[in-house]
Structure formats: C-alpha cells, structure tokens
Amino acid sequence: MAKQINVSLIGNPNTGKTSVFNLLTGLKQQVGNYPGITVERKAGVCKLSRGVKAHIIDLPGTYSLNASSLDENVVIEVLLNKKDKDYPDVAVVISDVENIKRNLLLFTQIKDLDIPTILVINMADQMERKGITIDIPELEKRLNTKIVLMSARKKIGVEELKKYIEEYKKLSIAPCLNAFEIDPKYFGGLQKAFPKQSLYKLWLVITQDVNFANIDRNTIADASAFHTKKESELKRLQQKETIKRYQFINQTLKATQEINLENAKGVRAALDHILIHKVWGFAIFFLILLFIFQAIYDWSSYPMDLIDNAFAWMSDFFRETLPSGALTNLLVEGIVPGIGGIVIFIPQIAFLFLFISILEESGYMSRVVFIMDRLMRRFGLSGKSIVPLISGTACAIPAVMATRNIENWKQRLITILVVPFTTCSARLPVYLITISLVIPEHRIAWVFGYQSLTLMLLYFIGFGAALISASLLNKFMKIETKSFFVVEMPNYKIPLFKNVAINIYEKTKAFIAGAGKIILAISIILWFLGSNGFSDNFNNAEGIVSNRIQTEGFSDFNKKSIETELVNYKRALQDSVFKKVYQISPIAINDSIKIKKTILYNLAKSQEISSYKLENSYMGYMGKAITPIVEPLGYDWKIGIAVLTSFAAREVFVSTLATIYSVGSEEEETIKNRMASEINPANGKPLFDFATGISLLLFYAFAMQCASTIAIVKKETNGWMWPSIQFIFMSGLAYVAALIAYQFLK
C-alpha cells in the first residue's frame, strides 16, 4: 500500500497559511467541522512523487500552543494526541517574512513536541523590498530543520516543500528549548513523576484544557493530581517559558537575520494614516458599506430574476409532462419551489462573501475593528462584532459563525444574541412587497422615494434594535470575563483571487447545506398541510365551489381580472387585424374570444377550488385557530398562516400568501394586485392598509423567524437556554411593537 503522509499546516493568522494550503491541494479540499464543535476542519490531498500522497490538514491560525479559544484548542488537541487520525507525521509551520520572530515562538513549541517540523517563510518575494536578508543555511542549522523560502502568490517554493515533506524522516526531532530550564525545581519533580513522558508535552497537558478522549486515561488522572500549583503560578511559568523561548529566538535571529529599516518604509503607514484617521477613517468605512449594499442589490437582481424564472419554468414543465397525481403535485408545488426558495438567495450571499473576503484578505477588516471598538464597547460589544453585524445583512447563519474570533465570551454571546436583528436578505421579499402595497410611490425632491426611504429606515431599525438590546444584555448579564482585546494589524495585501473564490464557494455551500435543508423541509411540510384535510368541506371542495360559482358567480377579484384580460385580448386581436398581421373574419375573432373566455373561466374556477381547499385544509384550520392572537395586530387568518409558517424561515411569507390567495404564480405583480384587492370584512376597506402594513413590517423586523439561526445559536452556545431566551425576547418584542403600531395607526 502506498504510504500516506499526514501533514499539519500550522501558523499565525495572516501569514498566508490558507494560500499555501490552496496551492498544495487545489480544489481537492474537504471542509467540515471537528466533531461536536463548530470549528472548521479543512483537509486536502496533495500528490507527491512515486504515488505517495500527503494528507494535509489546515489547522486554525494560532499564535502559540497556549490556547485561549476553541479554534486554538483544536491545534493542541491534534498535536498532543498521537491516536488522533490527523496526528501529523510532519508539521509545516508557516511564517510570513516580516514576522519571523513571532512565528518562531510557535515553531519552537511545535518542534519541542517531538514532531518533525519544516519552516516555510512565506511572502519571500517581498524580502528585498522590506530590506530583510536571512542566512538560510545558518538558520537551518540553528533551528535544526529544513526551511523553504516560499511565495504562495508567485507559486515559488512549492516543489521544494513537497520534497521536504516526502523526506520528512530525515528531519531531526531534537527540541529547541529544554523545558527543564523553565523552572528546574518544578519540572524536575514532573520528570520524576512521569519519567517516560516528554516534559514539554506534560507541561502542555497540565496548562491546557485539552479534551483527551483517546489518550491514556491513567496519565491524565495522574497529571491532574499533579496540579500542585495555583493557576496564577502556572501562568507565571507560561510567561517564563515565553521569555525563555524569545531569548533563544533573539539569539538565533541576531546571527542570521538582518533588517535594513531604511528600505522598509512602505505603503502601510500611508494607508493607515488615512484608513484609521479619526474623521476620514469613519467616512471611508461608511462609503465602503454604502457601496457594498448598493452593489449587492443591484448586481444580484439579475441572477435572481433568472433563477426565479428558471424555477417557475421547471414547475410548469413538470406539471405538463408528468402524469397528474399526488407525487407530481409534491414535486411541482412542494419540492421545486422549495429548492427555488434556497437557490434564490445564493447570488446575494455569494456577493456579500465576495466583499467580506476581499476586505478580510486585504487587511482592511482589522482597521475597521480598530476604529469601531470604542463605539461598539459602549453597547457591550467588541470592535470585532462589526464583522458579524455586517454579515448579518446577508444571512444570520454565517454571521453567528463569524463571532468566533471574539475572545471575550460575554461580548461574543451578546453579539450572537443580537445579530438576528440585522436586516437579513430573507426579510427583503416581505419588506419589498409590503412597502409597495402601503407606502405611496411619492418622491421628495425627485431623489428620495418614500418607499426606498422606508426600506432604509427598516435597516436602521434592525441595527438600532441590535445595539439597544446589546446594551440591555450587557447591563443584565452577570458574566465576569476579562477583556482580552488584542488585534493584529496585518500588512495590506492585494487579495488573491483563488483564496477569495474558494472562500465564497465554501461559505455558500455551508449556507445551502445548513439553511437549505430546513427551508426545503418546511416547503414540503407546508405543501402537505395545505393540500390535505380531514373535513367534508375539504373532500367535496370541487362540488361546493362549482355550485357556488353557478349560483353566485366568481369572486369579485376574479370577475374583474377576467373582464380586463378579455378586453385586452380583444384589443390585441383587433390591433393585429388592423395592422394586417392576420387576415381573419369577424366570426373567427368572436370564436377565439369565446375560447379565451372558457380558458379564463376554467383557470379562475380551479383557483377558487384550491383556495377553498386551502381554507379547509389542516393549514386553514391552524390559521383560524390563531386568529384571536393575530387579530389585534391587524392580520386575518390568511396573513396569520403566512406569519406562522415564517417562523421556520421568513422568506416563505410571500409564497405562502401566493398559495392561500390561489394566485398560482409567484410573480410579484400578480401577488401584489391580489393582496391589494383583499378586503377587510370588518370595515370593508382594503385589508393591507397603512396600519396593517406597518404592523407587518415591524413584526418581521424584530421577530426571530428562522429555524436555521436557532439551530446555529444552539450549537455555538452549547445548549437550548440562549436560543430560547433569544426567541422569546425577539418574538415578544415583535408582537408588542406590531400591536402598538397597529392600534395607534388604525
């Protein structure tokens, strides 16, 4: 069997580790989660010579093996547990050329674990420009390993790295630092107690909260018995270790590295001067945000229209070609629109991640964190909360996941809890259709339409609700955590296309896998509840409706729409005769109008039947049951159902209304016209008036209507407590706000 070599890529954040990983593995990557936690696990395969394969793991970025977050803990777990399937045969530590000193700290720690360790100095093409010269052979000798000068951007050094990986058995595993030196007394005792164990490994086990599921239990039980030192003393020893390591590193680099600072004056200082300026910095950030939102809505509208049409076409196609029956109905009315409901979000999410990964890759995001920290802290958040809050405007799911790099648990928790308030893209269809119904199309000074201003206001309400609830949570939550705000300000870089592309692909895939499944399942359940019933009314719907049409005629809406369609049809026919497109007799014209009339009558009839069926289906009964609850908000049972189903995912609001009103198409104009013609039986006025519309908008702005978000919050907070609180708080607030709005405005 061809031998497989396990390789771990390890490095500080911002060293281009992921670029190296992408370069080695190409698109042959598998991205998943580590079991039980939501830390991303990236693995890939790289072919070496003679059929040997390298199985490469891209470990989360870390500054040292003293973990302070879940992500960093994964690194230690993999490196300490020899039975772990990812335990490396060889480790590759990636450093960027400017921060070798700091990266060597991590390098020496890993080398001390008896793992052969190769050092990659990435971005080596910039050495000359930065005024750095390194004596590689001497450094190799002092660190006792092989060093690769690499540029992932210019694809330099890959072959050399592959060669060293293949020959990993030739590498020395001698440690850089004798752990004994840190504190002879303490470590002497430790060595006496466990003579067979590597001293540095023992030390790491004692200081870390590592979950050693597979390691020899005895050793650990004994080790915890060895907790003779207090936490503060252990911390002091950790600091001593760091100092000792830096002494070694400083000596090593003094002999091997020269930095000529004269050459190092870069664009960095100039860009920093503007981008984190006390005035310009904020102005630029605001402009960038404005551009991103504008671009997302403008650019994604084209693919979204295409997707919309494609799925409508697919539904029609299956309806016409497949034999009619329950299965075809499930496909045409449940599954296809369900999948369409997921795919429609892909353009927006992809564009958002395009911008976010460009901002992150370029190094700008750290500057945003820097300028926003002070402001965000006022609300109990951290500067690092800004990234999740921006991501939240696309989708709360990736946004909740993006909170992971906030080290302070309280600030992270608050961010997770308030992020679903931001206006995500699933709210947009509801907002757009409601606004177009109840807000006049009037413009102020020809530029700002009332409608677009309302939409903007809704975004502000979302952010405002997030910030205000954050400061409330901050006041009432009694969690004592120390603030460990340390942000590295990386150098500016031009983003690598490949990294951005892979990031967009992975994030979009995660959204489809996470949210998509739930949206699809809900669509199918909705279809079932709406197309099945137990009552006589449901089973005899056809007869009942036919009788009604014979005695009373069609509903007012259908009467009117048939009339207008016929008038239009007649006019079109006469026009074409007049323009000599057709040569037909007046009798033939009358015949064709008759045929058109029959088609329209049949269509209207089947629509009224399905509407009647829905009213008497399981879903109809559910809707009528909740009427007393939603009536004070200005909703009837139909809107009630749409609101109820939206608790699974907001975006089903429009499609549910489309089904209930039996419009038969999800074409926005049609649904809108139908909604506009809906009459409130209580007062004879349009149901969707200003009061109901505002109440609906506020309800959707605040309510926690997304099963996928609840699922991800449960995962990230380790339990049902926080998602339950979040659900009750947000939905309660939504109800109260909608109630007040309706009662005041009606």
Place this chain on the structure above:
Amino acid sequence: MKTTIASLKRGQKAIITALITDQIPLKLLEMGCLPGNEVTLLQTAPFSCPMYLNINGSHLAIRKEVAENIEVELV
C-alpha cells in the same frame, strides 16, 4: 506616577521595563510584548482607545486599560 504605554504620545518610542503580568493576556507576551523590547505608538482611535502599536516588530492594537499595565522608559 510611572510611565506606561497608555501615556505615550503618537510616534513616541520606548523600551518595555516591566509588566503587571496578571492583567495582561498571555497572547500579548507571545506577540513580543516583553521587558527589554521596543514599542512605538503608531496611532490611536478617538479618545486614545484602542492604541495601535508596533511592539518588537509586531503591529497590533490593544485597549488602554491593558496598556496601563505595561511600564516603559522613553528613548
């Protein structure tokens, strides 16, 4: 009162002399914030928090309350 990083002015250089270690995250030490190393204050956000520093070649931002625990000597 002792001089700390928090009292540095923009562009000022100093050498770290002592740390109140209980009040400083280990991560900061690991990034090179150790006695004997050089620190420069590059920029500050409004109300001088957070502070943007170059410590021992690493560019990083910390909050003022952490900076107050790092004693320095001006050069």
